[in-house]
Amino acid sequence: MAKNGTIYILEGSSRANWLGKLAKFLDLDFDVVEPKSVANFNDEFPLHKIPAIVTDKGVKITEALAIIYYLIAISNKKELYGSNIDETTQVIRWLAFFNQDFLIGLGTWRRSVNDDEKEKNLSILKSYFVYVDNELKSRKYLALPDRITVADIFTYNILKKVSLTLPLTEYQSLSKWLAEIETHPVFKN
Ligand SMILES: N[C@@H](CCC(=O)N[C@@H](CS)C(=O)NCC(=O)O)C(=O)O
The missing domain is CATH 3.40.30.10 (Glutaredoxin)
Structure with missing residues (x-):
């Protein structure tokens, strides 16, 4: 090939x-x-x-x-990006949120120069965890209720690393989702 x-x-x-x-x-x-x-x-x-x-x-x-x-x-495997306008819109929504707001927030927190700044920037990150945790209370995956998409895979890769520094166990739906996405074959190779 x-x-x-x-x-x-x-x-x-x-x-x-x-x-x-x-x-x-x-x-x-x-x-x-x-x-x-x-x-x-x-x-x-x-x-x-x-x-x-x-x-x-x-x-x-x-x-x-x-x-x-x-x-x-x-x-x-085009279905990973959603199979219709509504699904793909949700996939792009989550990719954009994590690629932009979340990763910028994470970088800003990591670069905080003093304790006040660190606390303020951490509270922004925590508000994102709460937001995502709440979203995951009503469905199994980020973009779709019952089917994994690339939004889950991308986000898992980011949050798994984050969880090594910031424990996410208090966010129960998010933690359950992390454990679920971890089993996907994309992470087995
Ligand atoms: N808007 C770009 C951002 C890419 C970006 O900032 N990449 C970082 C790594 S995550 C990078 O290459 N940093 C090296 C540098 O800024 O020189 C995207 O969404 O791909």
Whole structure:
């Protein structure tokens, strides 16, 4: 099978480090590399940010959400992105929330320079946990009531890492959801 292209990631980035696993689960054949292993990454990608991909047609794509969409769109598992307008809208909703509000909030908290700032920024993160926990009280998965989507997979990858620093056990629905998503085959390779 011809290669589908190259995915650039950083192992430390939960925005990007799961995309190799996603591609494999989607039966796609991408090389997965860190930018430092290629001499011209900064010339090819002027923002110097990951994730990024170069497709088999030589097209360069940046932005996590565009990349997630592309990988699923060229696969035979398109239902991971939702199967109709309503479902896909919910998938994009959650991808956008975690890629933007949540990850920015997380970075801001990590970069807090004093205790007051840290407390204030932590309270924003906690409000997000409460929000997600409440949403998960009424359905099994983030975007859909009864079927996993890429929104769950992306979010799991972020929150699993977060849970190593911030215990999430007080958020019962969220914790139950984490345990459920962990069993998905995408995380087994
Ligand atoms: N808007 C971009 C943000 C990408 C981004 O900020 N990536 C971070 C890692 S999570 C990065 O590459 N940082 C390295 C840098 O800023 O030089 C997206 O959604 O993909």
